[in-house]
Amino acid sequence: MAFLLPKGLLLGVSTAATQIEGGDVNSNWNDWYKQGRISDGTDPATANDHWQRWERDTELMAELGIQLYRFSVEWARLMPEPGQPDEAAIDRYRQELLLLREKKIRPLLTIHHFSNPLWFEKLGGFTRRENLHYYLELVELVAERFGALVSDYITINEPNVYATNSFFFGQWPPGEKKLLPTLRVMENLAYCHIRAYELLHRKREAMGYGDTRVGCANHLRVFAPKNPKNPWHRLCAMLSSYLFQDALTKAMTLGEFPFPLRNFGKLPKGEYTDFIGLNYYTRSTVSSIGDGVRENSPRNDLDWEIYPQGLEDCARRLHQLLPRPIWVTENGTCDRDDRFRSRYLYEHLQVLSASELPFERYYHWCFCDNFEWVEGNSARFGLVSIDPETGERQVKASGRFYAAILARGGISDELYEKYVAEQEYDVR
Numbered sequence: 263m264a265f266l267l268p269k270g271l272l273l274g275v276s277t278a279a280t281q282i283e284g285g286d287v288n289s290n291w292n293d294w295y296k297q298g299r300i301s302d303g304t305d306p307a308t309a310n311d312h313w314q315r316w317e318r319d320t321e322l323m324a325e326l327g328i329q330l331y332r333f334s335v336e337w338a339r340l341m342p343e344p345g346q347p348d349e350a351a352i353d354r355y356r357q358e359l360l361l362l363r364e365k366k367i368r369p370l371l372t373i374h375h376f377s378n379p380l381w382f383e384k385l386g387g388f389t390r391r392e393n394l395h396y397y398l399e400l401v402e403l404v405a406e407r408f409g410a411l412v413s414d415y416i417t418i419n420e421p422n423v424y425a426t427n428s429f430f431f432g433q434w435p436p437g438e439k440k441l442l443p444t445l446r447v448m449e450n451l452a453y454c455h456i457r458a459y460e461l462l463h464r465k466r467e468a469m470g471y472g473d474t475r476v477g478c479a480n481h482l483r484v485f486a487p488k489n490p491k492n493p494w495h496r497l498c499a500m501l502s503s504y505l506f507q508d509a510l511t512k513a514m515t516l517g518e519f520p521f522p523l524r525n526f527g528k529l530p531k532g533e534y535t536d537f538i539g540l541n542y543y544t545r546s547t548v549s550s551i552g553d554g555v556r557e558n559s560p561r562n563d564l565d566w567e568i569y570p571q572g573l574e575d576c577a578r579r580l581h582q583l584l585p586r587p588i589w590v591t592e593n594g595t596c597d598r599d600d601r602f603r604s605r606y607l608y609e610h611l612q613v614l615s616a617s618e619l620p621f622e623r624y625y626h627w628c629f630c631d632n633f634e635w636v637e638g639n640s641a642r643f644g645l646v647s648i649d650p651e652t653g654e655r656q657v658k659a660s661g662r663f664y665a666a667i668l669a670r671g672g673i674s675d676e677l678y679e680k681y682v683a684e685q686e687y688d689v690r
């Protein structure tokens with residue numbers, strides 16, 4: 263039952279601006295809400311009100327002993343109009359970074375986490391090559407204005423999820439359902455990542471900072487054939503994985519654009535990541551191209567299979583592409599009543615600790631319950647809950663468990679008995 267975490271492994275939490283900050287900032291997600299597209303009708307303008315409550319949230323993290331904090335900046339806030347940065351917003355992020363430094367919590371800054379300013383969206387966003395310089399201007403702004411306070415960066419969060427949900431499945435803004443724009447967006451995001459990787463290194467070096475680490479938060483799933491003996495199922499699993507994640511991670515990491523992706527920017531092959539960023543949640547079981555869930559499997563509230571071994575399987579895939587230290591930039595589960603989150607945490611950390619792969623950091627998704635994109639606020643991933651009336655934060659049992667793991671660098675039998683032993687997953 264008991265185990266120690268690998269020596270030197272750091273533990274933290276992960277968040278994203280649109281999901282926690284609140285405020286009607288004129289982003290594509292504020293607009294998506296106004297179009298009535300959020301399932302439970304909740305408004306990202308409310309979210310967690312972190313924009314106002316950031317001091318308390320940071321203090322609470324420190325109280326729990328959190329060592330790392332991954333967060334993103336809201337592009338629409340920093341650049342309400344093209345080429346016109348908002349000084350007050352820059353200053354507010356700088357204040358937060360200063361407090362993180364004071365509390366000895368190491369920041370990892372994500373530059374793009376799904377949301378775009380509406381002006382960028384209206385220009386065609388990432389579908390058009392002529393627009394990509396706007397993203398690179400944001401990267402430049404971030405490097406210049408936050409560079410003294412942050413040395414670790416994620417250029418883009420889950421480019422495959424962004425491209426497919428927004429342009430192929432049509433569930434996210436701008437709600438398209440076409441293959442070609444999906445592929446163009448993937449290519450353009452790979453281009454943006456590589457250019458941002460170079461830019462961050464170049465800029466920071468010129469500013470005299472040598473300790474820069476840049477990567478991408480890759481979303482990987484295990485794709486398993488429903489019936490492993492069925493060659494069609496096996497082919498579908500392979501193709502789903504290739505089209506959804508493998509081709510794109512290769513382009514982003516190595517500048518190699520395998521079919522059907524094209525290297526329009528004529529980027530040279532290279533090594534475009536300083537760490538392996540992995541967001542891992544689940545396994546898909548397929549009998550056609552796409553998604554599916556294994557029957558009789560442990561599931562979370564969103565019906566995602568809980569499959570801890572997949573954390574190592576996906577990390578290994580990325581590590582084989584390019585051997586770098588592994589940062590689990592997201593891992594967590596949707597569990598409304600905190601009935602099985604501690605077990606989930608325990609089992610994933612156990613897999614990570616038993617592995618010989620070089621896991622260096624683990625960021626739990628998420629610190630607080632928050633705005634879960636098209637699901638709205640009712641899907642709950644947090645270690646901390648938020649009172650919808652008062653906004654008050656309350657640490658859940660899983661949050662106390664995480665704090666205890668941080669304090670002892672592992673899980674004792676006593677901790678297991680207290681937090682995990684009685685928890686069971688739903689099996690459907």
Ligand code: BGC
Pocket residue numbers: 278281419420423481541592627634635643
């Ligand atoms: C995203 C997060 C999201 C989480 C849970 C990841 O795909 O990066 O923004 O909240 O998964 O769905």
